[in-house]
Amino acid sequence: MKNQSQSHHRTLERFQVSRRIGWFDRFMNHFIVVGGLMVIAAVMGIFVFIFLQVAPLFHGAEVKLLSRHKLTDTVDSVVAVDLDEWGELPVLIQKDGSLRYRDLKGDRGIIENGQVFQAGETLSSIHYNSLNRLLVAGSNSGRFAYAKVGYRPEYDSLSVRTVHPDVTRSDWFDLSGKGERILFVDYGEGDSNKLAVGICLDSEGNRHVRAVSLEQDLSLFGEGGKISLGARFDLTEAIDQAIQQIDVAPDGGLVLIVAENGEVFVFFNQGGKLELGQRFEPFGDLPDRRVGGADFLLGDTSAVFTGWEGENRVYSLSLDRDKGKRLYARTKEFEPMPELPEGYFPGVRNNSFLLVGNHHASLRFSTTESIRWQRNFEFEIIRGLIGEKYDRLGFLDRTGTFHLFHLRDPHPQAGLRAFLGKVRYEGQAEPDYVWQSTGGTDDFEPKLSLVPLIIGSLKGTLYAMLFAAPIALLGALYTSQFLHPKWRDHVKPTMEIMASLPSVVLGFMAALWLAPLLDTRVPSLLLVLLGVPCATLACNWCWGQLPHRVRTSIPAGLEFLLLSPIILITCILCWKAGPLAEEILFVVTNPETGERVADFRLWWPEFTGATYTQRNSLVVGFMMGFAVIPVIFSIAEDSLSNVPKSLRSGSLALGASRWQTAVNIVLPTASPGIISALLIGISRALGETMIVVMATGNTPLKDFNIFSGMRALSANIVVEFPQAPFQGTLYRTLFLGALTLFIMTFIINTMAEVLRQHLRNRYKAVR
């Protein structure tokens, strides 16, 4: 009995799984689960990171109150309020030409600067230009002067900054020349022009619009020399309407004169003349045509107009093709202000401007036509300002209290409209998709349209796939279905070696070898592309005409040994015949010398109107094709080889030829795999970077011309990232480009996967 139970016990033990195996099994189970989850988490993490980098681009401005300070009791005498670049020393500009500073940081309290313009003249008008910080004063005696309201920082031994007022005043210049009283005067000065325009009242009560340009002696050291009076102009005759407002462009290049009936007269200051160049009505299409206010934006080419119902439009100078000169044309239209806009305050950092009316304030950005921020305050706004660094907003209310706000709007140029829509940038005649992230000047507008880049990516992918897909798929079909197995075993590893070629090497070859080679030999290439299929088809036809006995003498799968030399010879012949074909087909008159020359590079632009560059999409398509072919080939070959043998034999046993079997049975059955192969090829081409960077000129173009370059999204990141400051607009926009690339791949993958599943259900074979 005891014996029996012992043996029973032993049997149980024998079937028991050892502890160690069980433990290890459980551990590995968990290990794999945790590992898989971590992979998913890592991918999601990358996505979330990119998303977080991109998200701020689409945020509006954030405005927070910093402080309130009582600046004055007599707001009626305030001309303007301004602020230094650090936001520490706001200044009140008063009608008598005196400046009143208030130290917000230190303990200096109110600093009275006294009268800027010295005695000897009685001030009759005063005007402040916040774009160039010029205070312009006119006098009873017909003279004017201007003062630069600047700041000067001072650092002590501990690098603590104290900001001091720094006001420099000009001499008095005679505007009227006849001692008339100045009712209003504005002044603008740039590198080449200095122009003052004003309204003078003569002793008989007639108003005259007078202008005078100033000239500065050039000094050897580039410092400003002595300024003296230049030409004098009388614009009175040219303006047949009652004048409402005069605005001299900050660079002195032109003057806008707004009439009370809503007409705007534009005088251009060119070549020592001040001539009426354009008359237009900004709100001519509205029932109330009158202009409420007009002023310039940063950059001197755009002017912002407000209407009497709160309408808000921007007009910009652009070349009018019909008239052959630069004229104002409407470029932007904003949502109307809920209140009548009474004050306009431009930003000096970018194309932002602040409109205020009664209790309402609205921060707008011209380029993207967007309202960055708006708010109704409990106080009545008299004056406003945008900080020099676009980081402060200030408002002076009816009680003389200055409200200083912190402005956080790092990416005003961004927005869906800027990235994907047509935007009319300054100087452009038409709205367009433009990518141009950096420029030479301070008032340069970054142009951040992703559309040319997306087109560039698609263009590169298209040409690469046009080249790679037929070769790779036909190659895979031939290798898997027709080629002798002995050779097949060598072809696949060779293709895999080809896949391992670093793309930078391919790009290098494309740029320095292939592009110069193809540059002069496009006709040769075209001949080869035409000749090889023709030669192959001709050979096949001849082969079919041969007696059966001859054909069977070549073992199945080795026919290519006969065809290869023929194709090689065809290639060489076509290549050599290229220049000959060029002589016959691509003759064009050289525009420089007037001779008839045979040059495809000249013929293509002449014939199609499209450009021809050496590093073009053909080169990219060719080289990127080389990167993509092995990928497509290898996956397609696998899926073709994996078609069950029974299906092939079944078809062959019914008397189908090898070709019929391949096309009717093998291809449809392998189609899901072939779709995968193409998809992975497309993804590879979309994400390919080095070849595109090196083999193209990286110009963001918007056409599909095969003989021009492109800039792909991926290449754009490489090209631009050294210029992208951390967390700047460009930095985030590059991330947006990456996200776009990701989304494009995602869409293509999803579409292909749906198609693949559909095909798989349709062509699944019994294995």
Place this chain on the structure above:
Amino acid sequence: MNPQWQNRAASRRRDPRGRDYISVKDYCFWFGQAQVLKGLNLDMQKGSVTAFIGPSGCGKSTLLRSFNRLNELNPQARHRGDIAIEGLSIYDPAVEVISLRKRVGMVFQKSNPFPKSIYENVVYSLRVAGENNKSILDEVAENSLRSAALWEEVKDRLGESAFSLSLGQMQRLCIARAIANEPEVILMDEPCSALDPIATAKIEELIHELKVKYTIIIVTHNMQQAARVSDSTAFFYTGNLIEYNKTQEIFLNPQNDKTEAYVSGRSG
């Protein structure tokens, strides 16, 4: 059919050997270094059913696949000797493999319908031969499916995928597909090995009906099946033809010990 073939066949019909419709002469076969068939000689009559039996690996399937030269898909295949159908060698350089295969149809061990509709499966051989006349295709499809005893079951769903059929139906579809090509010989490689007894019975019944029109060679592991369907039986063992005789003789009165051991279930 290849016209060349027709002429040759006509000229050889008077040949005294002509009564042996298919003749295998000194046929040896290798896959690479391994010799699979070792000098076989056998003749088969027109309109008969011949069963090939023998243990696995004896070479019976290889011989079967030699009749339509399907073995040549394996590049390592080599042969010596000859197989002639109606007196014309299948290895004659004038014979195109494609026309040979049209003449010698085949049904595989595992049913292998194409990933197409039932209808397209049946008319596949006509399609690849360039026949696209709808009325001809319809007629052939119906006749073939009727011959394969499948018409009544599928006539309302010809457009459906062939994979919607049961295994037995699929195998009969493959037979219909082979018949549609109007072959003279049908090779069957263990056509019932994956089928249940009811489906098997249907196929066997079908073979009986088909032998009126076609010469059938069937490879089978099922002794009862061989006994039921065939007129003659050939027993193979390690690449040799051990015994070839009337089926009745093989099963009731085997001459060779190995044959007796195999058919009686004592070896195999």
